[in-house]
Amino acid sequence: EVQLVESGGGLVQPGGSLRLSCAASGFTFSSYAMSWVRQAPGKGLEWVSAIGGGTTTYADSVKGRFTISRDNAENTVYLQMDSLKPEDTAVYYCNVLTVWGQGTQVTVSS
Secondary structure, three states: OOEEEEEOOEEEOOOOOEEEEEEEEOOOHHHOOEEEEEEOOOOOEEEEEEEEOOEEEEOOOOOOOEEEEEEOOOOEEEEEEOOOOHHHOEEEEEEEOOEEOOOEEEEEOO
């Protein structure tokens, strides 16, 4: 069974940093592109970033502030989030194909 478990969310002040982790199991992790997607309160899903095939891509809203990376030996994908803004407040989900994790809440507030 494919499983994705996110962690690392929390409350942070504007300008602060957080690192999200997504532990994957049940599939050949290194063979698949992984994505981060977020959902802000009252809004739809927003794709944030993806990594796969040696390539990383970012939404314009996070480019230059967020960094996605992966450790294939640990079956884990990360999202380093710097210079956080209140508009980054959302539940962040890890995604592969049609599988989603349970999400981790990120709240940016003073």
